[in-house]
Amino acid sequence: MRTFLKTLAIISGSLLLSGITLAQTIVLNKPNLEREGNLMKALSQRASAREFDSTPLSLRDLSDLLWAANGVNRAESGKRTAPSAINAQDVDVYLFDSEGVYLYNAQKHTLILVLSGDLRKIISNQDKDPYPSVILLLVSDISKFTRGEDTLKREWGAMDVAFVAQNVLLFCSSVGMEARPRAFMNKEQIIETLKLNNTQLPMLNIPVSYKKN
Numbered sequence: 001m002r003t004f005l006k007t008l009a010i011i012s013g014s015l016l017l018s019g020i021t022l023a024q025t026i027v028l029n030k031p032n033l034e035r036e037g038n039l040m041k042a043l044s045q046r047a048s049a050r051e052f053d054s055t056p057l058s059l060r061d062l063s064d065l066l067w068a069a070n071g072v073n074r075a076e077s078g079k080r081t082a083p084s085a086i087n088a089q090d091v092d093v094y095l096f097d098s099e100g101v102y103l104y105n106a107q108k109h110t111l112i113l114v115l116s117g118d119l120r121k122i123i124s125n126q127d128k129d130p131y132p133s134v135i136l137l138l139v140s141d142i143s144k145f146t147r148g149e150d151t152l153k154r155e156w157g158a159m160d161v162a163f164v165a166q167n168v169l170l171f172c173s174s175v176g177m178e179a180r181p182r183a184f185m186n187k188e189q190i191i192e193t194l195k196l197n198n199t200q201l202p203m204l205n206i207p208v209s210y211k212k213n
């Protein structure tokens with residue numbers, strides 16, 4: 001990702017760590033709505049991968065992946081590619097790659113740097129070096145639900161995350177990329193590292209990569 005960080009990212013500030021300056025904000029490409037892909041074919045090919053490549057994703061693919069996941073598809077209302085209970089838009093998508101952890105800002109279609117450094121290893125013991133190119137972490141912030149008991153909010157959060165996950169899986173199968181939804185992860189370490197509060201619930205993580213040669 002370093003090349004596009006250097007060439008295409010808008011730097012609204014910078015962080016110096018280990019000698020590497022990372023963009024605080026990465027402006028993603030507009031979604032390519034003409035992209036090749038066929039829903040029935042994507043459904044027929046969807047499968048959870050076991051092996052992942054570690055080649056960095058291009059900005060084009062990263063942009064479309066995040067937009068497909070939970071981007072804004074109706075500018076006039078700010079609504080998303082994934083539905084959410086009472087339109088709470090409670091699902092946050094974090095992206096872990098070799099350089100840092102980013103939070104997807106759907107309204108601006110940007111990635112905001114949260115932490116620098118390769119933190120892919122903290123997600124799951126299932127991953128070994130070389131790590132999958134990116135790992136998406138889907139977090140439901142149940143404080144966004146303005147009504148309902150806690151149990152109901154957790155149910156809604158889980159359902160909303162599943163819609164985002166399915167968007168990711170179908171995008172990946174339609175463009176020939178690998179993905180796997182995973183509920184098992186080192187939640188305590190993730191919560192501590194990202195400083196999540198008790199309404200922000202990590203529900204699923206999804207490694208994504210190109211097909212391994």
Ligand SMILES: Cc1cc2nc3c(=O)[nH]c(=O)nc-3n(C[C@H](O)[C@H](O)[C@H](O)COP(=O)(O)O)c2cc1C
Nearest residue numbers: 046047048049050126162180181182183184185204
């Ligand atoms: C809610 C959910 C949680 C899952 N958690 C994990 C997981 O923690 N680790 C893993 O390797 N696979 C996980 N999977 C993937 C399933 O094992 C996989 O979907 C299942 O074996 C069926 O295979 P398929 O997706 O290729 O059809 C999960 C799937 C779902 C839907």
